Amino acid sequence: MGSARAHDLRTVLSGDDIARASRRIAHEIVEKAKGASDLVLLGIPTRGVTLAHRIGRAISEIEGIDVPVGALDITLYRDDLRLRPTRALEETSIPDVGIDGKIVVLVDDVLFSGRTIRAALDALNDVGRPAAVRLAVLVDRGHRELPIRPDYVGKNIPTSPAEKVRVRLSEIDDSDSVEISAGEDE
Template sequence: MTPAYRTPADPAEPALGSPPRTILDEADLARIVDRIAHQILEKTEGAADTVLLGIPTRGSHLARRLGERIAAFAGSPIPVGALDVTLYRDDLRLRGARALEHTDLPPGGIDGQHVVLVDDVLFSGRTVRAALDALSDLGRPRAVQLAVLVDRGHRELPIRADYVGKNLPTSLAENVEVLLREVDGRDAVQLADRRDSR
């Protein structure tokens, strides 16, 4: 798919399309994390019996940040873990087997807990579907909620997020890139032309 606004490039130049547009900067991200932390505290009655599970790679880092903010606001720590969903994905055949990330459940497990899944971008919903399947193999949570930094729409499954940092209408020709300090060296959310459509 070629974006309509792209001008024909000089063949000597790499076809890069437009430069990425920054949607959220570092300060926006910090504000959003704080807001979601408050919302979680509110909805889970002070984060009692609540576990944050980040979906690697960036979801894990967001979960850790949320955990820190919740602990700071509530004055007591909240268990944070990571849940790799690769083995539960339904698109392995399409996209190829890839390296697994570490799944790391808090020592108390998830049985009877409020589990808040944390991911960076909510798109088709398939990752969350895989995460729900993985969760059910790991135990029986009392309830599962979903927190995402960006909801870019285009859902393919009946899934919605409980906590959304930013609703960002996108076209399928665009790519939402979430950059995090821990992985990318800086915090930002930007919108770019989809790499594989070039």
């Protein structure tokens, strides 16, 4: 069974695809916000933060101004805390400019049930009152359990609920790629 799994792994986005998708998302964010002056990007740990920094750099190159980028850990707002052993917290860092009156773009790697984003919206509520909140994801794999939709999507990838989507980014892993593997029994 172990060797069969390795064959099930298929790459759906290469490193170049991820780079192009991030740049396109950066353009779309700037276009919709009519500039970059009110933008704040908040990544959801771990890989959402890495993506937020990449998109932030791309926006800076397009618009010529630095965009504040931070991290928003949602662990303390999860709705499944009691179903699993206690989780360690990840870093939260809100840029000094704050989020009041800003256009906050949440950035995550994979959008699945939508529960993470629900928790992130609750967390934002305790941080301040943005003018608008938008959502950028590298992969939308469907199977939403809440009425949440992304504003910017790197790639829509239809999956079965049992499959696993693995995002690798060079800052954390060795290289950039998005892979899908067949579901495993846990």
